[in-house]
Amino acid sequence: MKQSILIVDDQKANLVALEATLADLDNVEIISATSGPEALSILLKQTVAMVLLDVQMPGMDGFEVASYMRQRSKTRHIPIIFLTAINKEESYMFKGYESGGVDFMFKPFDPFVLLSKVRIFLELDGRQRQLEDALSKLKQVKTSNEVLLRSVGEGIIGVCLKGTITFVNPAAEMILGVHSSALIGQHLYEAVIVSTHHAEKTGWFHTKLYKACSEGRAFHTDVGVFRSHHDKMLPVEYTASPTHSPSGKFDGAVIVFKDITERKKIEEKLHYMAQYDALTELGNRNLFSSALNNSITYSDHSGQSFALLFMDLDRFKQVNDTLGHDAGDELLKEVAIRVAQCIRDSDILCRLGGDEFTVIINGEYAEKASVRVSEKLIQALSQPFEIFGQELYVGASIGIVYYPEMGKDTSELIRNADMAMYQAKHEGRNRYRVFEPDMKTQVEESMALEVELRRAVETMDFQLHYQPKFDMTNGQVVGAEALLRWKVGDKMISPATFIPIAEETGLINGIGRWVFETAAVQVKQWSTRFDLPEGFRISVNMSVQQLQDPDLVRVMGSFIDAANIDPGLLEIEITESLFLERTEVNLRNLAGIRGLGSGIALDDFGTGYSSMGYLAQLPLTVLKIDKTFVDDVHKPQGSAIISAVVALARGLGVDVIAEGVEQEDQASRLIELGCVTAQGFYYSKPIPAEELEQLLESSFVILDSAVSSAANSGS
Ligand code: C2E
Ligand code: CA
Ligand code: CA
DSSP states (O other), X not given: OOEEEXXXXXXXXXXXXXXXXXXXXXXXXXXXXXXXXXXXXXXXHOOOSEEEEESOOSSSOHHHHHHHHHHSHHHHTOOEEEEEXXXXXXXXXXXXXXXTOOEEEESSOOHHHHHHHHHHHHHHHHHHHHHHHHHHHHHHHXXXXXXXXXXXXXXEEEEETTSBEEEEOHHHHHHHTOOHHHHTTSBHHHXXXXXXXXXXXXXXXXXXXXXXXXTTOOEEEEEEEEEXXXXXXXXXXXXXXXXXXXXXXXXXXXXXXXXXXXXXXXXXXXXXXXXXXXTTOSBOHHHHHHHHHHHHHHHHHHOOOEEEEEEEESSHHHHHHHHOHXXXXXXXXXXXXXXXXXXXXXXXXXXXXXXXXXXXXXSTTHHHHHHHHHHHXXXXXXXXXEETTEEEOOOEEEEEEEETTTOSSHHHXXXXXXXXXXXXXXXXXXXXXXXXXXXXXXXXXXXXXXXXHHHHHHHTOOEEXXXXXXXXXXXXXXXXXXXXXXXXTTEEEOHHHHHHHHHHHTTHXXXXXXXXXXXXXXXXXXXXXXXXXXXXXXXXXXXXXXXXXXXHHHHHHHHHHHHTOOGGGEEEEEETTTTTOOOHHHHHHHHHHHHHTOEEEEEEETSSOOOHHHHHTSOOSEEEEOHHHHHTXXXXXXXXXXXXXXXHHHHHTOEEEEEOXXXXXXXXXXXXXXXXXXXXXXXXXXXXXXXXXXXXXXXXXXXXXTOOOHHHHHO
C-alpha cells in the first residue's frame, strides 16, 4: 500500500531539495505545502504517514501547525519531524516536543540521516496500519458472532466436558424464562434438561447426549422437555453438537433448542380436526366410524342393542343455491345446535359432511329413544330458522336402524340407515322411517321411478286433469284446478309420489313450465269457445323451486303472449308450507306474476306456519282452506278456524275457497261460515279436459261452436 509524506516549507527551493532526497523511497507519495494553513487543509482531506514540517514560516509557524494537528483526533498521532535552520538550544527543542513533534532535523541536513529517520517512521506507520486493520476485522467478526448468538430465535446453551453450563444466549433466557446467571455454573441435567433417566452429574457420562458428542456426532431429539420458569415443563426440540478446543480436543457441547409448545398445540389441533367438524364442532366422519365401531363392540359384549339415526336436511340445497354458502353454513350451525338440544349427553351426534347428520343412541331403551328423538328432531327442525335476517323452513328426513338386527357391520348399518332415510324423503320428507327388509325393493322402485320420470320429462309424457270449482250457493262452475297426471304403462302414478322426486331431482322446473303452457293453451280454447263469467280462473300448482327461478316471470309471460289470453284467466297455487322463504327472488317473482295480471292462491292454507302479519305482505288473491279443516267443519275448533280464515280473507281483500269437500253437509256448513266457493269429490273429482269441457258446455253460452277443442285429444 502506498504511503504519503507531507512536506511543508515556505521556501520552494527547500521543497524541491526535500523531494529530491525523498525520491529514493519506494512506494511513497510526496505531497507538498508552502504554508501552515495549506498543510492543515491537506491533512483534513488525506491520510499521511508523517509530516516534515519547517518551523520558520510566515503567518503560522511549524509549532502552531503541530499544535493544531494535536488537537484533532484524525491528525493527533501523525509523527512530525521539524526542520529548522536555527537555534539548537534545548529550550527551543523542548517547545517543539511540547507541541507534539517527534524529532528535529537541522538545516542543512544530511540526506542519509533524514532518509533513515523517515524510513523508520514509515515502517512504524505501516505496522500501525496493519494492526488497525487486523483489529477492525476482529471487531467485525466478534460483533457479527455476537449478533448471531443474540439474535437467533433458537436458545443456545454451552456446556463444558462435565456438563456444566458455561454459556446461555438471550433467546435461551427468554424461552426458559430464567436469567443466564441462574444457569451458568449449574449442571445441564439439573438446571435444564428434564430426563426420566438418572442422568445428573455422575450419570452424565452415560447420557445419549454425552455419548454422541464424545464420539463427534450431534445428538437430536424433538421430544425433549426442559425445565423453565417456576419448574414448568417445556416441550422442546434440541440438537447438541460437540465443541472442540483449539487443539482439536472434544471439550464440551452446544445445545441449540426451540420451544415447540405451539407446534404441539397445532398437532393437537390437527388431531382434533381429524375428528371434529370445524363448522359445527360436531364429530366428523372419522369420529363417527370409530364411535360406531365402539358401539358394535360394546353391543356384542353386553348384548344390548343400539340405534343409528341418519338424518338429511330437506331443503338445504335450495338454501345454499339461493342464499349462498355463507347462509348454508350458518344454517348448518343452527341445525347442529337444535339437534344437540334434542339428544342426551350419552348420544353421539356427528356431521358426516354436507347436510348429513348421524346420531348413535346407546343404552337399554335405544329403540324407543330413537323414535322419540326422531320425532323431536323433526319437530325442532320444522320450526323456522332465522338466517341473516331471513326466515327459512328446512325440515329433515331421518332413517333409523338397530344393531344387530338391521345390519351386522358398520357398512351394512350405514347402507340400511341411508336407505330408510331415502325412503322417508321419497314419502314426502319431513318424516322418519325405521328400516324394513323390503325397503330395498321400495327404494329400488323409487329409483326406477326416478329413471322413468326422467324419460317422461324428455317427451313430456304427462296429462292435465281439471277439478272444477263451484259456487256452492248456486252450483255454478267458477273455475278449475289443473292437476298433473302421469301414467306409466297403464298405472296412474300419484303426483304425491312423483312430485317430491321431481323436486328432489330438479326435474320440476321443466315439468312446471309444461303444465303452465298446457293450461294456457287450454284456457285459450275455453275462453274463445265459451262466454266464461267474470272471475273464472284456471289454477296451476307451482313448486317452490319454480318460484325460485329468476326467469319464471319472463317464461310465464311468453306463454301467456303465445296463447294470446287474458292473464287474469290464470292463477297459480303455491303451498303455504312450501312457500316459506321470503327470499328476494321469491318475492320478486310473486310481484312479477301479479304484474302480469294473474292471480296467486295460497294452497293448503292453515297447515303451514305463516304468521298473519307476514300474509299481508304477500300479493295474494285467494286463500285455499285445507281439506283437514273442511273435514273438521262440524267440530267447534274446525268451524272456528274456518270463520277465522274467512274473516282474515275479508280483511286482506282476497277470495276464499274450501278444498276437499266430500259431503253435502260440509258444503252447507261452509256456506253458513261464509265460505261459498269450493272444490271436492262431492262436486267433482279431477277430470280430463274433455270432460270439463262438457261441463262448461252445459254451464255457459257457447260463443263459437266451430272452435273445437283439438288440444284436448292431445293432452
Ligand atoms: P293439492 O294442490 O292440494 O291438490 C289437491 C289434491 O286433493 C289433488 O290430489 C286432488 O285430487 C285431491 N282432492 C280434491 N278433492 C278432494 C276430496 O274431496 N277428497 C280428497 N281426499 N282429495 C281431494 P292430486 O291430484 O293427487 O295431487 C296431489 C298433490 O300433488 C297436489 O295437492 C299438489 O300439491 C301436487 N300437484 C298436482 N299437480 C301438480 C302440478 O302440476 N305441479 C305441482 N308442483 N304440484 C302438483
Ligand atoms: Ca293445489
Ligand atoms: Ca291443496
